[in-house]
Amino acid sequence: MGEDAKSLNFIEHIIEEDLENGYGKNELRFRFPPEPNGYLHIGHASSICLNFGLGLRYNAPVNLRFDDTNPAKEEKEYVEAIKKDVEWLGFKWDTERYASDYFQQLYDWAKQLIKEGKAYVDSQTSEEMAEQKGTPTEPGKESPHRNRTVEENLRLFEGMKNGEFEEGKHVLRAKIDMTSSNMLMRDPIMYRVLHKPHHRTNTDWCIYPMYDWTHGESDYIEQVSHSLCTLEFLPHRELYNWFLDQLVATDKLRPKQREFARRNLSHTVVSKRKLLQLVESGVVNGWDDPRMPTISGLRRRGYTPESIRNFSETIGIAKRENVVDVSLLEFHVREHLNKIAPRVMAVLNPLKVVITNYDEGKEEWLDAENNPEDESAGNRKVPFSREIFIEKEDFREEANRKFFRLKLGGEVRLKNGYIIKAESCTKDTDGNITEVQCTYDPKSKSGSGTEESLRKVKGTLHWVSVQHAIEAEVRVYDRLFTDATPDGHKDKDFMEFVNKDSFQKVTGYLEPSLKDVKVGDRFQFQRLGYFNVDSDSSEGNLVFNRTVTLRDTWAKLEQKTKQ
C-alpha cells in the first residue's frame, strides 16, 4: 500500500539503521509505559500511536507496562482506565506488565551492585543530600556514608527491606560521580523506604525502587529494543546506560532509550497536574468531561479512535518544541464523521414557521437521504406539517443579498421538502420575532422531478415539524481556553484563560427518527455540526454532546463584516 511510500520519522530512521547494522527483525520490541496515577490525554495518544504504530509497522510485540513504583500516588482505578483507553484507540498489547512484577529481581540486582561496591546506603536527611548534590554549575560533594563496608551496606539495605527503619531514615544510592556535569549521575537514589501498601504487592515491600533504577532494567527484562520517552528524559539516558552497563549479559539484547518531543495542543493544557487542577477546582465535571483533552473526554465528546490515530499520524514525531493547532484535530474528526455519521435534522434555537396554505392536520412523510457521502446508508422518512421550527438565525425581516436564508418576500428551500416564501412575521411586545408566516409551492417537493422542484433557490434550511419533534438536552461545547497557549505565559496562570462559555445547555427539537438512539451514536445535525449521544442519556431523556461544528464560512463572513 502507500505505507512504504510514507517518509520516515527520526525514530524509524534509527530503527532502519539498527536493522541494517545487525538487529534481527524479530528482536524489535516496544512498550508503552504509563504511570497509573492519572488519566491518559491526547499527548499520550501520540506516544501510544508511536509505539503501537511501530509494532504494527515492524510486526513487533508491544507491551503495556505500568510504571508502578510509587505506591503513594498510584491506584488500580487508573490501571483500568488506561487499559480501556488503549483498547478504545484500537491497539492490542502483547503482554500486560507491571514494574512491580520485577521488584524481586531489582532487589537482587541491587544487592549485587552493593557487593560490587557500586551502591551504598546513605543515612542523611534529604536536605543534607540536596546540599551535597551541588548545582548545575558547581560539582557536588561526597556523602560521609559513601564508603561504608559492603557488609554494613548489605545489613542496612536488608533492614530497609524488612521494615526496620522508618521512612526517610536510609536510602540506597548508586556510587557514580558527584562531580559529573550531569546532576543525575551524582549518586542517584535507587531505593527509598515507604511504608505504604502497593496496589499489587500490597505490604510485601517497605522499599520501592526509583524510576531510573527501574525503567531501564524493566526494558532489559522484557527485552525491549527501543525504549521511547519524552525529551525531558534525555539527561537520564546516561544513567539509563550506566545501570545497564552493570548488568547486561553479552548474549542478551541491550535496550536503547531515545527521546522525542511531547506533543502540545493549542487551546488546552496537556499535563496531568493541570488537568487534575481543572477537575479539582470544578471547572470541568471530571476527567471525562467532554471538554477535557483526555482520551476519555474525547471519547465522550464523540471523537472516533480513527480520527485520533489519523491526527497522531499527521502531526508526526520530532525533537522540537511544538504546539499543534487544535483545528488539525478538529479537521480529522470532521473528516471521519463526514464519512460515517448519518445526517439528521435538529433545531437548537427554534423559531416557529406557519405555512398558511398547507392544510391544518395534514402530514406528509418525506424522503430523506441518510448520508450523501455514503449511498449504502440508505434513506429514511421525515414528517412534514403546517407548523415547523427553523433556527432563529435563519430568518431576518430584511437582509442583503449575501444572506442566503429566509427573509420577508424571499424564498428558501426546506431540506428534503418544499420551497417556501416568507410573507409576514409577528413579534412580541419587545419586538422579538415569535412567528413567521409563509406560503409553500406544492409543486416544488424535493425529488418529485417537477419543473418547480428543480428550481434553484440559493438557500436551503433544515427544519423539524413542531408536532412530531422530540425534545432532547443538547450540550454545546466549545474550546476550554480562550488562549492558544494558556500555560505559555510567564506572568499569568493558565486558569485565567478558562473559556467561561465553553459549555451551554440547550433544548433541541429533533426529528422523530432519533427516538431510539443509543449511547455513543454519532450524527450530523445538518448545517450545525456533529453530535453524539452522551452517557447521561436515558430512555425518554435524550442527551447529546456537540462533538464539533461544521466548517462555517458564513460565520467567518459575518465575523469579517462586523470588524
Place this chain on the structure above:
RNA sequence: UGACCCAUGGUGUAAUUGGCAACACAGCUGGUUUUGGUCCAGUCGUUCUAGGUUCGAGUCCUAGUGGGUCAACCA
C-alpha cells in the same frame, strides 16, 4: 555563567542522507452543491544570522543569536 538538546510558511511534519524545499492543516480567491457542509482549482517561503567547505548546502564545519532541559526519597 556550566552541561546537554533544538531551530524549515501562521501551525505540524518531510526532503531519496550533499542534487529542483514537499505534504497536511489554517488563511485567502474562485467553481460545484437541495447542508454557507462535502468536493474541485488557485494562492501564500530570504530553510534563525554571519562566515566557510563544495560544481552544488535546509543538510557538513566554525562562530553567534534565540528557545528549551537539568539541583523531587516523582515519573
